[in-house]
Amino acid sequence: MDKAFIQRRRRDLVLAAFLAAIAAVVPFFVKDVYVQNIMVLTLMYAALSQSWNILSGYCGQISLGHALYFGLGAYTTAILFTKFGVLPWFGMLAGGLISALIAMALGYPCFRLGGHYFVIATIVIAEITLLLFQNWDWAGAALGIDIPVRRDSWLTFQFTRSKLPYFYFALVLACVAWFVTWWLEDSKWGYWWRAVKDNPVAAESLGVDVFNSKMGAAAVSAFLVAIGGSFYAQFVSYIDPESVMGFQFSLLMALPAVLGGIGTLWGPMLGAVILIPLTELTRSFIGGSGRGVDLIVYGGLIVAISLARPQGLVSLFSRKPKPAVQPAREAVAS
Amino acid sequence: MTAETIIQSLASGLLMGLLYGLIAVGLALIFGLMDVVNFAHGEFLMIAMYATFFLFAYFALDPLLSAPIVAAALFVFGAVVYLLIVRFAVRAKANTGMVQIFSTFGLAVLMRGVAQYFFTPDYRSIPHSWLGGKTISIAGIYLPQPQLVGALIAIAAFAGLYFFIHRTDFGRALEATREDAGAVALVGIDKNKVFALGWGLGAALVGLAGAVMAIFFYVFPDVGASFATIAYVTVALGGFGSVFGAFAGGIVVGLVEAITTLILPPSLKTVGIYGVYLLVVFIRPRGLFGSI
Numbered sequence: 214m215d216k217a218f219i220q221r222r223r224r225d226l227v228l229a230a231f232l233a234a235i236a237a238v239v240p241f242f243v244k245d246v247y248v249q250n251i252m253v254l255t256l257m258y259a260a261l262s263q264s265w266n267i268l269s270g271y272c273g274q275i276s277l278g279h280a281l282y283f284g285l286g287a288y289t290t291a292i293l294f295t296k297f298g299v300l301p302w303f304g305m306l307a308g309g310l311i312s313a314l315i316a317m318a319l320g321y322p323c324f325r326l327g328g329h330y331f332v333i334a335t336i337v338i339a340e341i342t343l344l345l346f347q348n349w350d351w352a353g354a355a356l357g358i359d360i361p362v363r364r365d366s367w368l369t370f371q372f373t374r375s376k377l378p379y380f381y382f383a384l385v386l387a388c389v390a391w392f393v394t395w396w397l398e399d400s401k402w403g404y405w406w407r408a409v410k411d412n413p414v415a416a417e418s419l420g421v422d423v424f425n426s427k428m429g430a431a432a433v434s435a436f437l438v439a440i441g442g443s444f445y446a447q448f449v450s451y452i453d454p455e456s457v458m459g460f461q462f463s464l465l466m467a468l469p470a471v472l473g474g475i476g477t478l479w480g481p482m483l484g485a486v487i488l489i490p491l492t493e494l495t496r497s498f499i500g501g502s503g504r505g506v507d508l509i510v511y512g513g514l515i516v517a518i519s520l521a522r523p524q525g526l527v528s529l530f531s532r533k534p535k536p537a538v539q540p541a542r543e544a545v546a547s
Numbered sequence: 548m549t550a551e552t553i554i555q556s557l558a559s560g561l562l563m564g565l566l567y568g569l570i571a572v573g574l575a576l577i578f579g580l581m582d583v584v585n586f587a588h589g590e591f592l593m594i595a596m597y598a599t600f601f602l603f604a605y606f607a608l609d610p611l612l613s614a615p616i617v618a619a620a621l622f623v624f625g626a627v628v629y630l631l632i633v634r635f636a637v638r639a640k641a642n643t644g645m646v647q648i649f650s651t652f653g654l655a656v657l658m659r660g661v662a663q664y665f666f667t668p669d670y671r672s673i674p675h676s677w678l679g680g681k682t683i684s685i686a687g688i689y690l691p692q693p694q695l696v697g698a699l700i701a702i703a704a705f706a707g708l709y710f711f712i713h714r715t716d717f718g719r720a721l722e723a724t725r726e727d728a729g730a731v732a733l734v735g736i737d738k739n740k741v742f743a744l745g746w747g748l749g750a751a752l753v754g755l756a757g758a759v760m761a762i763f764f765y766v767f768p769d770v771g772a773s774f775a776t777i778a779y780v781t782v783a784l785g786g787f788g789s790v791f792g793a794f795a796g797g798i799v800v801g802l803v804e805a806i807t808t809l810i811l812p813p814s815l816k817t818v819g820i821y822g823v824y825l826l827v828v829f830i831r832p833r834g835l836f837g838s839i
Contacts, residue, residue, distance in 0.1 A: 505661070519636070520646065
C-alpha cells in the first residue's frame with residue numbers, strides 16, 4: 214500500500230465530512246422553499262448518480278435502465294404504505310432488497326452480453342417493466358399512486374410543513390452513497406471492478422471472478438438507487454410509471470456522473486451540484502413558456518461538456534500526478 | 548381469431564417491419580462503419596417528418612415527391628453532425644463509449660428542444676396526400692397504401708445500399724475503412740471523408756423513412772423517441788455491424804409486433820418486440836447475424 218494513495222483516501226474522507234457539515238448548515242441560511250426544493254433534488258441525484266456510478270463507472274457495465282430500480286423502490290414503498298399500511302422505512306428496505314435481488318436475477322443473462330447489446334438490454338428491460346406497470350390496474354396503472362398524507366412525522370416519513378427533514382434525509386443518503394463508494398474503492402471489489410472494466414479477459418486470467426464482481430456491483434447499485442426511489446415517492450407523494458421508470462430518468466441519473474467524471478469518487482457529486490440546479494433553473498425560468506428553450510440549453514451543454522471534457526469536470530481539480538508517485542491503480546481508475 | 552385476421556395482421560406486420568428495417572438500417576450502417584450508436588437517430592427521423600410536412604404545407608408537395616429532397620437534405624445534415632460533433636466524440640481519449648452516447652444523446656435533446664421552439668409541441672399531420680388513408684386489396688387482404696409503398700421504398704433502398712456498398716468505389720472505401728480505419732489512411736483514403744459520407748448516407752436512409760411515415764403518422768417533437776428504441780432493438784436483434792441484419796431484424800420486429808397485438812392489448816405491443824430481443828440475445832449474444 215503506497216503512501217500517496219492512503220493520503221489521498223484520508224484527504225477525501227476529511228473533505229467529504231467537511232462538505233457534508235457545510236451542507237448541513239446551509240438550510241439555516243437559505244429559507245426559500247423553492248431553493249430548498251432544488252437542494253433536495255440535487256442531493257437525491259447526487260446519491261442516485263453515485264450509486265449508478267458503482268455499476269456503470271467502476272465496473273464498466275453501462276446501464277441505461279436504472280430507472281427500473283428507482284421505480285421499484287418508489288412502487289414498493291408506495292404500495293406497501295397505501296395498501297397494507299406498512300411504514301415507508303420498511304418499504305424502503307423492502308424496495309432496496311427487491312431491487313438488489315432483481316438486479317442479480319437480471320444479471321444472470323445480461324452480464325453475458327457485451328457492449329451495446331448490454332446497454333440496449335438494460336433499456337429494454339426497464340421499458341418492459343414500465344409498460345407492465347402502466348397496464349397493472351392493481352398498482353394504479355398509468356394513473357399511478359397517490360400517497361395519502363397521514364401526519365407529519367419521521368415515523369410516517371411525511372412532512373408537509375417543511376422541506377428540511379427531506380433535505381436531511383437526502384443529505385444522509387448522498388453521504389451514504391459516497392461513503393459506500395469510498396469504502397468499496399479500496400476493497401477487493403473495487404480492484405476487481407476496475408480490472409473488469411479495463412479488460413475482462415485479462416482480469417479473468419488473473420483470477421478475478423468477473424461474473425460475481427459484476428453481480429456484486431449490480432446489487433449494491435440497485436439497492437442504493439431503490440432507496441432513492443423510496444425517498445422520492447415520499448417526497449413528491451405521488452408516483453406514476455412514466456415519472457419514476459421512464460427512460461429519461463435513467464439518463465438523468467447517469468448524466469451527473471458523466472458530467473463530473475465517470476468511475477471517479479467525486480464525479481457524480483460535482484456533476485449533480487452543477488447539473489441539477491442548472492436543470493431546475495433553466496426549466497423554471499426559460500422552460501415555463503413550454504417552448505423547449507430549456508431543452509436547447511440542456512442538450513447543448515451535454516454535447517459541449519462531453520466533447521470538451523471526456524474525463525469529466527473532476528479532472529479539472531486533479532493536478533497532473535508525477536509519474537513516479539502515480540500508483541497503477543489510480544491509472545486504472547481514471 | 549380467424550385465419551384471415553392472422554394473415555391480415557401478419558401482412559401489415561411485414562409492411563411495417565420493412566419500414567422499421569429502413570429506419571434501422573442507417574443506424575446499422577453507421578455502427579458497422581465506426582462502432583458508434585447514434586442516440587439521436589429518432590430525432591433524425593423527426594426532422595425528416597417535419598421537413599416532409601412543411602414541404603407539403605408550403606409547397607403542396609406530396610410526401611412521395613418530397614422524399615428524395617428530404618433524403619438529400621438529411622444527407623447533408625448527417626454529414627454536418629459527423630463533422631461538428633461525432634468527429635470529436637470518437638477522438639476522445641477517455642471514456643470514448645460514454646462520450647459517444649452522451650454527445651449524440653445531448654444532440655437528441657437539443658434537436659427536440661429546437662423542434663419544440665420552432666414548431667410548438669402540437670401534433671401535425673398531412674391531411675391529404677396521394678396515398679393517405681387508401682388501402683389496396685390483394686386476395687382478400689387489405690393493405691394500407693402508405694405502408695405498402697413504404698415497404699417497396701424500403702426494399703428498393705436496401706437493394707440500392709447493397710449495390711452501393713459492393714459495386715461503387717465509395718462503397719469499397721466504406722468497407723475498407725470499416726475493416727481497418729488505420730490502414731486505409733496509408734492508401735490515401737481520407738477516413739474523415741468516408742465517415743462523413745457514411746453519416747450522410749445513414750441519415751439519408753432515415754430521411755427516406757421519415758418522408759414515408761409522415762403520410763400516416765402524426766408529426767410532433769417527441770415522435771422520434773419511440774421509433775428510436777425500436778430501431779436500436781432492430782439493429783441489435785439483427786446483430787450490430789450487419790446491414791443485412793437490420794433488414795432481417797426489421798421484418799422480425801414487424802411480425803412480432805403484429806402477433807403481439809393479436810394477443811395482448813395494444814398498449815403492450817412493444818413488449819413483444821422487447822421480449823423477443825431479450826430472448827434472441829440471451830441465446831445468441833451477438834444478435835441474429837452479428838459478427839461482433
